[in-house]
Amino acid sequence: xxxxxxxxxxxxxxxxxxxxxxxxxxxxxxxxxxxxxxxxxxxxxxxxxxxxxxxxxxxxxxxxxxxxxxxxxxxxxxxxxxxxxxxxx
Amino acid sequence: xxxxxxxxxxxxxxxxxxxxxxxxxxxxxxxxxxxxxxxxxxxxxxxxxxxxxxxxxxxxxxxxxxxxxxxxxxxxxxxxxxxxxxxxxxxxxxxxxxxxxxxxxxxxxxxxxxxxxxxxxxxxxxxxxxxxxxxxxxxxxxxxxxxxxxxxxxxxxxxxxxxxxxxxxxxxxxxxxxxxxxxxxxxxxxxxxxxxxxxxxxxxxxxxxxxxxxxxxxxxxxxxxxxxxxxxxxxxxxxxxxxxxxxxxxx
Numbered sequence: 333x334x335x336x337x338x339x340x341x342x343x344x345x346x347x348x349x350x351x352x353x354x355x356x357x358x359x360x361x362x363x364x365x366x367x368x369x370x371x372x373x374x375x376x377x378x379x380x381x382x383x384x385x386x387x388x389x390x391x392x393x394x395x396x397x398x399x400x401x402x403x404x405x406x407x408x409x410x411x412x413x414x415x416x417x418x419x420x421x
Numbered sequence: 422x423x424x425x426x427x428x429x430x431x432x433x434x435x436x437x438x439x440x441x442x443x444x445x446x447x448x449x450x451x452x453x454x455x456x457x458x459x460x461x462x463x464x465x466x467x468x469x470x471x472x473x474x475x476x477x478x479x480x481x482x483x484x485x486x487x488x489x490x491x492x493x494x495x496x497x498x499x500x501x502x503x504x505x506x507x508x509x510x511x512x513x514x515x516x517x518x519x520x521x522x523x524x525x526x527x528x529x530x531x532x533x534x535x536x537x538x539x540x541x542x543x544x545x546x547x548x549x550x551x552x553x554x555x556x557x558x559x560x561x562x563x564x565x566x567x568x569x570x571x572x573x574x575x576x577x578x579x580x581x582x583x584x585x586x587x588x589x590x591x592x593x594x595x596x597x598x599x600x601x602x603x604x605x606x607x608x609x610x611x612x613x614x615x616x617x618x619x620x621x622x623x624x625x626x627x628x629x630x631x632x633x634x635x636x637x638x639x640x641x642x643x644x645x646x647x648x649x650x651x652x653x654x655x656x657x658x659x660x661x662x663x664x665x666x667x668x669x670x671x672x
Contacts, residue, residue, distance in 0.1 A: 381468040387537075390529050391470025398474045401518075405509075415512040421505065 473529070 348356045361370070382392035405412070469477035475492070483491040503509040 380465075382470070384464060385467030386464040387541075388467050389470060390473050390533065391476070392467070394473045394525075394529075395470065395476070409508075412510050412512065412514075415510050416507045417511070418507065421507055 473526075 345356070360366070382388060382395070471477055471480060480492050483495070487494070500509075504511075
């Protein structure tokens with residue numbers, strides 16, 4: 333789909349080609365306000381897509397829980413490392 | 422705002438209408454219906470999620486390259502790698518996780534549909550209640566419009582009403598005028614009649630008085646002697662008359 337040329341910074345992450353990622357990251361708004369607003373926007377996008385819908389399933393909630401489980405495992409990996417059954421893998 | 426940014430960065434743009442690109446961007450970040458005036462659009466269909474945790478977009482992402490089983494193979498390979506490298510450690514917490522996961526999945530499978538239908542019914546009731554309020558308000562306004570139209574129609578008849586009232590008033594005035602005219606007439610006639618009667622009376626009294634006076638004078642002027650003479654003359658006349666008649670009777 334040939335769009336008219338849009339500046340790299342404005343594209344969404346999924347549309348940024350691999351070579352343009354540097355430019356993209358360099359152009360994003362890293363002020364506290366900008367970071368906060370991007371978090372806020374992501375949050376609202378998630379809500380609007382999975383929760384404020386006509387027939388929402390368990391996915392909206394369970395994806396958040398799965399993300400929480402994953403994140404907590406990653407953060408506590410250094411501690412869990414000691415429960416390994418073999419030393420060398 | 423986006424269209425202005427695009428218009429500023431005109432270098433490299435080959436087209437003269439940058440609005441298309443801005444539109445493509447904008448159409449994804451705005452609602453598709455007008456934001457303020459239209460009736461509230463219904464809730465969208467949700468984003469699909471497979472197996473409760475993986476969004477459908479992931480499967481669509483991998484479909485062109487690896488077909489339908491691609492993500493599952495990816496999942497299998499990934500989990501095998503995690504287990505073999507013991508990046509995912511199997512310990513007591515694994516057992517706990519499996520237990521909790523099983524309970525969660527069973528609960529969702531068992532109570533999910535009934536819970537969903539209850540929630541839907543509640544939502545339905547709320548929506549129906551609000552719609553009812555809206556419908557009542559609209560019916561009220563429609564009635565008010567009808568009433569207003571009827572009032573406007575009534576206003577048109579106002580001129581007829583005023584004509585009738587004006588007629589009434591003029592008739593009252595006329596009646597009053599005629600009544601007063603009549604009254605004035607009557608009073609004038611009464612006074613004139615009085616004057617007339619007064620004059621008649623005066624003439625009559627003068628006449629009577631004069632007659633009485635003449636009579637009294639005449640009677641008073643007849644002396645006794647004149648009376649004797651006139652009586653004797655009457656008797657002699659009567660004798661003559663009697664003789665004449667006797668003569669006529671026998672003749």
